[in-house]
Amino acid sequence: MTNRLEEVAAALRRRGFSAECFATGAAAAARVTELAADARSVGFGGSMTVAALGLAETLAAAGKEIWRHGDPKWSPAEKMDVMRHELTCDLFLTSANALTADGRLVNVDGNGNRVAASIFGPKRVVFVVGRNKIVDGGIDAAIDRIKREACPPNCRRLNKKTPCAATGVCADCSSPDRICSVTVVMDRRPSRTDVQVLLVDEDLGY
Numbered sequence: 001m002t003n004r005l006e007e008v009a010a011a012l013r014r015r016g017f018s019a020e021c022f023a024t025g026a027a028a029a030a031r032v033t034e035l036a037a038d039a040r041s042v043g044f045g046g047s048m049t050v051a052a053l054g055l056a057e058t059l060a061a062a063g064k065e066i067w068r069h070g071d072p073k074w075s076p077a078e079k080m081d082v083m084r085h086e087l088t089c090d091l092f093l094t095s096a097n098a099l100t101a102d103g104r105l106v107n108v109d110g111n112g113n114r115v116a117a118s119i120f121g122p123k124r125v126v127f128v129v130g131r132n133k134i135v136d137g138g139i140d141a142a143i144d145r146i147k148r149e150a151c152p153p154n155c156r157r158l159n160k161k162t163p164c165a166a167t168g169v170c171a172d173c174s175s176p177d178r179i180c181s182v183t184v185v186m187d188r189r190p191s192r193t194d195v196q197v198l199l200v201d202e203d204l205g206y
């Protein structure tokens with residue numbers, strides 16, 4: 001495990017978060033399975049990191065009630081209903097768009113459903129964060145990372161008609177497809193939510 005990851009974990013703990021480090025995504029996924037033991041329902045924020053670890057499939061096989069609005073089987077109305085269920089699930093799984101080296105989680109969202117669930121509602125929130133999400137330079141660097149490295153590929157993946165999807169560069173757009181209308185900085189653990197951050201010494205998601 002790199003010293004850098006351990007230092008970031010220590011910074012997160014100073015801000016009230018639980019933080020653990022893992023050498024691989026597979027090891028972090030095994031830890032998520034442990035943390036899900038007492039959860040009846042599990043919600044998914046739409047993270048590519050979480051998807052790559054196969055956690056929806058693993059936890060469904062373990063008998064958990066799964067709420068995943070990104071599943072293509074939902075109609076638009078059903079998707080809204082699923083997002084509301086995600087707000088009150090026992091365990092909410094997501095990643096971060098960026099994590100500052102001094103322990104602040106930074107996320108952008110279009111609807112706000114993912115960031116809302118990460119703050120209040122679910123009994124426990126687990127962020128699985130690859131080392132590539134860690135930035136030096138504070139909040140400005142975090143937002144810069146998000147606009148350069150997260151939004152363009154996410155817009156392309158979600159087939160959003162935004163300038164960054166076309167050019168790779170943020171134009172601070174007014175597109176109805178904008179995916180970064182809300183920015184949330186978690187300076188400390190929200191007082192009513194158990195937030196755990198699992199840091200992974202691999203590049204995961206974007």
Ligand code: SF4
Pocket residue numbers: 147151152155162163164165169170171172173174175177178179180
């Ligand atoms: S403001 Fe628009 S162009 Fe900029 S990152 Fe967000 S969605 Fe992309």
